[in-house]
Amino acid sequence: MSAAVTEAHTGSSAPQGALAPSRADDRSLRDGAFGHARALSCRECGHEIALGPHYACPECFGPLEVAYDFPLVTREQIAAGPRNIWRYQPLLPVPTDITESPSTEPGFTRLLRADNLARELCLERLWVKDDSTNPTNSFKDRVVACALSAARELGAKVFACPSTGNLANAVAAAGARAGIKTVVFIPSDLERPKQVNSAIYTENLVAVNGTYDDVNRLASEIAGEEEGWAFVNVNVRPFYAEGSKTLGFEIAEQLGWRLPDQVVIPVASGSQLTKVEKGFRELIALGLVEDKPYKIFGAQATGCSPVATAYKGGTDAIRPVKPDTIAKSLAIGNPADGIYVLDICRRTGGAVEDVSDDEVRAGILLLARTEGIFTETAGGTTVACLKKLVETGQLDPTQETVVINTGMGLKTLDAVGGAVGPAATIDPSYAAFSATGIA
Helix, strand or coil: CEEEEECCCCCCCCCCCCCCHHHHHCCCCCCCCCCCEEEEEECCCCCEECCCCCCECCCCCCEEEEEEEEECCCHHHHHCCCCCHHHHHHHCCCCCCHHHCCCCCCCCCCEEECHHHHHHHCCCCEEEEEHHHCCCCECHHHHHHHHHHHHHHCCCCEEEEECCCHHHHHHHHHHHHHCCEEEEEEECCCCHHHHHHHHCCCCCEEEECCCHHHHHHHHHHHHHHCCCEEECCCCCHHHHHHHHHHHHHHHHHHCCCCCCCEEEEECCCCHHHHHHHHHHHHHHHCCCCCCCCCEEEEEEEHHHCHHHHHHHHCCCCCCCCCCCCCCHHHCCCCCCCHHHHHHHHHHHCCEEEEECHHHHHHHHHHHHHHHCCCECHHHHHHHHHHHHHHHCCCCCCCCCEEEEECEEHHHHCHHHHCCCCCCCCCCCCHHHHHHCCCC
8 A cells, every 4th residue: 555645846946966977877776765755746737756866847947846756654663763763764755774874863852841931922822843863963964865865866075054043053964974065155244153053063163254055056056067976956856855744744643643633833944844745744644643624834034035925925036135134044035935935825725924033133032031942042042933923913822833943043043142141140149149139
């Protein structure tokens, strides 16, 4: 018995990179190199090509995504797997022996019942999916693990990425663990903690004068020129993106194999949101969860909110913007998956909202002081958008809601450093303490 589930990926439509084309094109990959993945399928025209280092359709230049012929998968089989993303190996484009390969073993992060935050926002049932506890403290460890598997199978010599920070951290750490050369490219104005968190793992950190979109264009050029380079979010992007499905898988499993009513997800390129929703649909198709309605909401910072602007304008035309926000991990002015985010949020009855930088800071403090979770600016954006969605009546406060925290606040200390500090500086005496009025 098998269930075939095919969905297109939402990547770029640039030309293919130069990663080991002979191995991929002559089908000399080892049997089961990509598990139950069948092909790469174009989202726009449905054309399929062989699994390999490709991300644009040769027929229409549309984005490619991994298509599968899934076997029968049971809840018991998944539960018997390791407590990381490899428990979902049958649903990912990775080999059956993936657990034997060195990796940072991300995933199966905590899903916390957020009763304090729920009361603050007048919600009945709220959960925080906290991906800040991954190996490099963001959800990017998930996607990088899948990209690294593909890079190995395709014979890559260099593991690389353009990044707004978290991805660079994850690629550098995963490459070190796997013993492969890593090169990571970042905007030169990136937060200092994120730069350090990459440079500690690799000596090949390259800072580029420009925005993330400039960095991404440079990476695409290099991928087309350099032999044997695997850029996780360029020429192995279809495999990389599948890692985000595991967020959806884990949410459902941790809720007792059921889907939540509403999910709020930050939007940068938009890939994470599209893949969480794809994960939900795959679980339904495989009979692992009950088919039920759910709503998907996207969250952006106003200083880089092209998807939210298009949503509110009732259009599919996403106009690129120059980012100007403290939420640098969301600062992608030309989001590759934006049009598909719009489709999902509209189709499910959700929305795409945006909030100011001041609201982002307030969101960080709100989550920290209600649930003891220190999130980075992306999480502050998501929590602030959750608040705004409730206040504007777009999100139903009576339905079970999950908000995704994608990263650790220690990476973006500057965002809130000026807003917090000692309540008082006193002499070491009870009288001085008593005068503060804290007691």
